[in-house]
Amino acid sequence: MDLNALATCLTSASCLVTQSTSGLIIGLLLFLVAAGLTLIFGVLNVVNFTHGSFYMIGAYLAFTVYNLTGSYTLAVLGAALGVALFSIFFERFFMSRVYGSNVLMQLLVCYAFILILDDAVKIIWGPEFKSMGMPDYFRQPPVFIAGGVIPVFYLFLMGMTLLIGAALYAVIGYTRFGKVVRAAAVNPSMVSALGINTGLVYAAVFALGGMLAGLAGALAVPVRSLVSGMGFSILIESFIVTVIGGMGSIGGALAGSILIGLVRAFGSIGFPLFVEGLMFLLMAIILVIKPSGLFGKEA
Amino acid sequence: MPADTMTSAIAPAMTAPVPAAAPRPTVARDIGLAIGAIVLLILLRLVWPSPALTDFGIRVAALAIFATSLNLLVGYTGMVSFGHGMFFGFGAYCFGLIMQRLAVPLPIAFVVTIFATALLALVIGAICIRLKDIYFSFITLAFQMLIYSLIIAWVPLTGGDQGLQGGIPRPPFLGINLGNAFHLYVFAVVMLVVCLLVMRHIVESSFGYTLRMIRDNADRATFLGINVFRVRLMAFVLAGVFAAIGGMVMALFVSGAYPEFSNWTMSGEGIFMIMMGGLSTFIGPTAGAIVLALLNDLVTRRTEHHGLALGIVILVFALGLKKGITDFIADWWRARREAAIEQKARETAA
Numbered sequence: 001m002d003l004n005a006l007a008t009c010l011t012s013a014s015c016l017v018t019q020s021t022s023g024l025i026i027g028l029l030l031f032l033v034a035a036g037l038t039l040i041f042g043v044l045n046v047v048n049f050t051h052g053s054f055y056m057i058g059a060y061l062a063f064t065v066y067n068l069t070g071s072y073t074l075a076v077l078g079a080a081l082g083v084a085l086f087s088i089f090f091e092r093f094f095m096s097r098v099y100g101s102n103v104l105m106q107l108l109v110c111y112a113f114i115l116i117l118d119d120a121v122k123i124i125w126g127p128e129f130k131s132m133g134m135p136d137y138f139r140q141p142p143v144f145i146a147g148g149v150i151p152v153f154y155l156f157l158m159g160m161t162l163l164i165g166a167a168l169y170a171v172i173g174y175t176r177f178g179k180v181v182r183a184a185a186v187n188p189s190m191v192s193a194l195g196i197n198t199g200l201v202y203a204a205v206f207a208l209g210g211m212l213a214g215l216a217g218a219l220a221v222p223v224r225s226l227v228s229g230m231g232f233s234i235l236i237e238s239f240i241v242t243v244i245g246g247m248g249s250i251g252g253a254l255a256g257s258i259l260i261g262l263v264r265a266f267g268s269i270g271f272p273l274f275v276e277g278l279m280f281l282l283m284a285i286i287l288v289i290k291p292s293g294l295f296g297k298e299a
Numbered sequence: 300m301p302a303d304t305m306t307s308a309i310a311p312a313m314t315a316p317v318p319a320a321a322p323r324p325t326v327a328r329d330i331g332l333a334i335g336a337i338v339l340l341i342l343l344r345l346v347w348p349s350p351a352l353t354d355f356g357i358r359v360a361a362l363a364i365f366a367t368s369l370n371l372l373v374g375y376t377g378m379v380s381f382g383h384g385m386f387f388g389f390g391a392y393c394f395g396l397i398m399q400r401l402a403v404p405l406p407i408a409f410v411v412t413i414f415a416t417a418l419l420a421l422v423i424g425a426i427c428i429r430l431k432d433i434y435f436s437f438i439t440l441a442f443q444m445l446i447y448s449l450i451i452a453w454v455p456l457t458g459g460d461q462g463l464q465g466g467i468p469r470p471p472f473l474g475i476n477l478g479n480a481f482h483l484y485v486f487a488v489v490m491l492v493v494c495l496l497v498m499r500h501i502v503e504s505s506f507g508y509t510l511r512m513i514r515d516n517a518d519r520a521t522f523l524g525i526n527v528f529r530v531r532l533m534a535f536v537l538a539g540v541f542a543a544i545g546g547m548v549m550a551l552f553v554s555g556a557y558p559e560f561s562n563w564t565m566s567g568e569g570i571f572m573i574m575m576g577g578l579s580t581f582i583g584p585t586a587g588a589i590v591l592a593l594l595n596d597l598v599t600r601r602t603e604h605h606g607l608a609l610g611i612v613i614l615v616f617a618l619g620l621k622k623g624i625t626d627f628i629a630d631w632w633r634a635r636r637e638a639a640i641e642q643k644a645r646e647t648a649a
Contacts, residue, residue: 047433097618103379103433105617108574111567112613115606123604232563236444239437247434276448280441284426287438291429 006270017148019265025154025223027261028161032216033234034241034253035168036209042248043185043205046095047103049110052235053117054210058083058217059226060125063132066221072135079218080211087210088203096202114232121228130226138222157219164215165254171208172250181205185248240283246296255294326500333496340488344481353484354552359585359592360487361549364494365565366572366584368541373570374578375502376534377514378428381436382443383542383569385423388561389446390416390543391550395463396456405472412547413540420539424532440563447561462557467550477551487548491585494541499581501537510534575616577623586625 009015037051058079066075090113098105138153172178184191184201192198216234224230241260245252260279267275286294344352365387372378393415397408427438450457458464469477477483501507509530513520517527550556559565568591576587598608616623622630 041433047436094614094618101621103436104373104570104574104578105621107379107381107436107570108613108617111570112610112617114610115613116610119604119607119610123607236441240441243434243437243441273452276452277445280445283438283441287430288426291434 002272003270006266009266009269012147014147014149015269017145017150019269020262021148021150021154023262023265024258025157025261026264027258028158028165029216029220030234030237030241030260031254031257032161032164032212032219034238034245034257035165035250036212037238038242038245038248038250038253039172039212040205040209041242043181044099044202046099046106047110048095048206048209049107049235050090050113050117051209051213051238052231052233053114054083054087054213054231055217055220055234056121056226056228056231057086057117058214059221059224059230060121060217061214062218062221063125063130063226066132066135072137072222075221076215076218079214081214083214083217084207084211087206090210091203091206095206096199117231118228125226125228127228131224132221132226134222153222157223160219164212168212168250177204237279240279242293244283244286244293246293249293249295252293252295329496329499333492337489337492340492341485344484348481350480353480355592355596356484357487357548357552359588360491361545361552362568362572362592363491363545363585363588364548365542365545366569366576366588367495367498367581368538368545369566369569370573370578370584371498371502371510371534371538371541373573374583375507375514376510376531378531378534379432379436379570380427380439380535380538381563381566381570382439382441383538384563384565385439385443385446385561386416386420386539386542387546387549387565388450388556388558389419390546391556391560392450392457392463393543394547395467395550395556398467398469399463399465402468405470405477409547412543416540416543417536420536421532424535424539428528428531428535440566443561443563443566447558447563450558450561457556457558460558463550463555466554467556469551469554483551487552490544490548494544495582495585498541502581506530506533571613573623575623577625577627577629579623580625580629583623583625587623590624 009019033051033055036054037048040046040048040051061082062075062079065078066072069075094109094113095106098109134153138151138156140152142152143150143155172181180191180196180201181204184196184198184205188198191201237260241253241256243256244259245254245256259282263278263282264275267278271278290296340356344356365383368386369380369383372380372383390412394408394412397403397411398405401408403411423439423442427435427442430438451460453459471477475482475486477486502510509520509525512523513525513527513530520530521527546556546560549560572587572591573584574587575590576585577583594609594612595605598605602608
């Protein structure tokens, strides 16, 4: 524990800016993953434990596409598309078979996929840590705000995630597809009776959720290293985020993600060894005060 | 014993949800079976004294105690915990640390670990049980990862990701020397059978039937005057304690403790053993433990892609068979009995 360092940081503008930025980066990347998780849960009432693996696949796909083509734009698009396709495959052939059965079966299918995908990544890309490095056009002098250092890529990352978040909000809130999805979350049999193929809607929701995770993976590649099993810690953090924000609420996911990001960034100064513990503590406190989460409906 | 104090309050309710079920097995029969099982397993080791069998038996004992304890929650109470491995790991570390640092007799470390686990499970359970269904699975998983990250981070105490080093001292007590492989085998077998016997007694007691009622209809249980929170918490603590016993057997076997004991994969394996063995029978998780141990041995001998192979087997079970091994046997047995009854009815009619 190092409370002095934390106090020094909180009183210095430069440290405040630097840590807030890195907290926002962690939080916004987490938001993309958690938003997909909470969307799938909200509509299908299924907890996708493989969501972290989707993030991992996105990261590795982006890594490969970037190395092949040298274009980061293509890498991000390729990762999003690839993971969306994989999500549809996963939903149609595996998850859709266990929708009706108990949670245990869903857990088990997801557990199997986590094991398989982690091993598949080891076979395809090798077991060692990989890192892609920063794409050339982001290699520019960082921006200084009040003495705090902000790399250009961080600004890009923030802009992209906010853009994706806004697009998600618009799609769910204002398009016909969004209306169908929201209706299917409330009453799937009525939606089906109105002549809409709910199976297709479910597959599309999985694809959308998977795409968000894939995008997060691709956007994280320049700043994180890749390793088989990297999906699990982000899965756990997404759980914490969704539980804090309220399951099924995308707004809650945003609030929860940023909260967790800031806790991580400032916690790593004050309590370097207990950052994980801080997140769980935060979650436990919120659950005790409001079991359905900050933005969740009463169960 | 909490079960006794509840009997009077629950007794009238008991007759309703389980009408004319199979006759409840007597304690005497169970004890007879238990003694028979111990004798048989020890004879097996004497007839076939291979180190491989000894290792296999000890490992299965630890896993089976763990899986059956998880089934107390999942199968009997309907609480899908995805963090049960934390108690397995905690038991192993707590026991190992007491033996390494305090030089107390082994049984004392054993009992202290049981009480420490009960206390931990009481605190964690009191928070987790406030949440229902999938939220409960989440928060148990989160607490497990909290304990896992504590084990990894607290290097001076736990040895971090290297695990508890230096071996766990196993001083002889009452003429039992757990450093000796045969003694350890007998100890593990006796532990397994005694734990199964006690858990069997728990699930067949009125407390056990209260658990089933809560699983099937918690509202109804509340209307009947049962404090559902308290009963669930009790089940959580009991399950945690038995998981810790499994962890202690494992710690004695490997003479150490590793963070993996408390990792999510341990809980995943627990769920796997329950599902593969069968949810509908008491002995199912034990069968699942045997299958998992066999599978692990076979797979690690043939390929390094352990996860890939295990994942495919799980998928076949979950999507193809949809039932555990003992479920099939139980179904077959029931069909046979019903056929016999029908036969008899036809004979009387004729």
